[in-house]
Amino acid sequence: MKKVFFTFMLLSFSIVGACSDKEEKPNVPNKPQEEEHQSHENQQESPKTNKEDTVASITQAGVLKNIKDQLKTNLPITLPKGLPITEGAFLTATTKAETNQVEIVFLESKEYLPINDIKLKQPDRATVIARLSVQQYESTDETNKQISFENFSQNGGQEVDLGFNIKGYQDAGVGSLWTGWNEGRWAVATHTRTDNPETGVKLAKQAVQFLETHMLPIPKQNGFAHLDVYESGNLIVWQDGKLVYTLDSIKNPLKALEIATAFYH
Template structure:
């Protein structure tokens, strides 16, 4: 209040020398009072001028920082969740891995095998019958096959599974047993269509499911025992031509004694020597090099003796065994009407003969 009184006194003294209009005096008085208020409240002025803007900037920075930290935290949580999810897909039991592998193998078989059953899904009106039940039966059979291979590994069981893996209109005929090294397990790959089927037999120290993808890969650890190919031809003439049966007594050649009641004929051509003979409906020929004639003759006599104890399948009408003890080109073929059976890809002719005599 003292300050205001002093200011009023000063204003009144000014009136002595200067003539002020009431309006001008009022205006000047308000200005002076305003300046006095500004001077008497410096903290308030400082607060308005600096503190409020500074506080606003700090608040804005805090909001931005909070948002950034929130985004980083959410991203880290998402990454951790993704990593945990990836690890969890690999933490499975051995049985689960084996089941998953078997399911993939069965799926591969379903895609690789042609569906010939569709040829019989037409009714008299030309419509198609639903294939759902047949598909379910196929899936169920394949699942049963995989399970049976896990539980049992006898050759009878494996050969039964091989038959179920093929879809053909032909009657499937397989050898009753196959020669395996001690401790090895039998497995196979198969393919088929309406008029043919193929089976490649393998052996390995560990059980491998039939048609497992490992058997089709470059890293296949199993060893081939033999391949069986069965083909039905359009007519008898083509089937006969595929056999190529010969009667060697009519073809000429040097006669050789192969054992009691068996005469063979030796004939050479292009560096190869053939020791050949007929027994029943079969023609058999042993191939060696011309400078190894004794080996051919010895193996022919050994084969005659073996077949006196074991019988080859009865062909209708003919069969032909091309035996090669020096190379891996042995082929044994026989026919049942228009259907021709071929055994090849063996390591030696003994294996081919051992498999052939297992057919009924």
């Protein structure tokens, strides 16, 4: 601060001395060469610093607001409060909007890229986090047909303890093994192969533990989550009146749950 004040005073005195030949130039000592060099470096670095500060100020909340603005849709959709991204990465997205449907592909990039930037089509510039599609139907009755509530306790199957007083039920068929349970109006199931049954139960227990401290969005009326051990078929769908939300293109099943719980408001 002292250096800045000293420099400001020096410039002020120089301007006053140049404006009037009658006034006596103040006897100000010359700045040391090292100080002048440092001051010049600071002036060169300031544009870069300002640019970095501007980019860093683009928060997830700001990006999500921009996404909603760019959709230009009348559908009363809800977006997540945030998404899990790599530290130091930037959140961005591509968007599509039609009369009764919107699609958002959430991505992360190492550099700041605006929403719908053409560079987002290049796989080496951005990585997909999740895809969200929201479809509006003509009536809630039609919406209810899209997702029927599944009560695993009534479906039978081998009972398994998932912890936190929750019972799961295993059902096998055609090389697949499902472990399903209910949380309110949600039906949640993990998928593995019959030759690797332990991984399905392990993932189910991890999901149950996660949902003890995180809330899925409240479906009106129903919702289901399919979590895949092999990270190839994660799918989360829920109703909200005439709207049906679908989350997919998420590799990690627990990340899928984390993103879904970010829709809880």
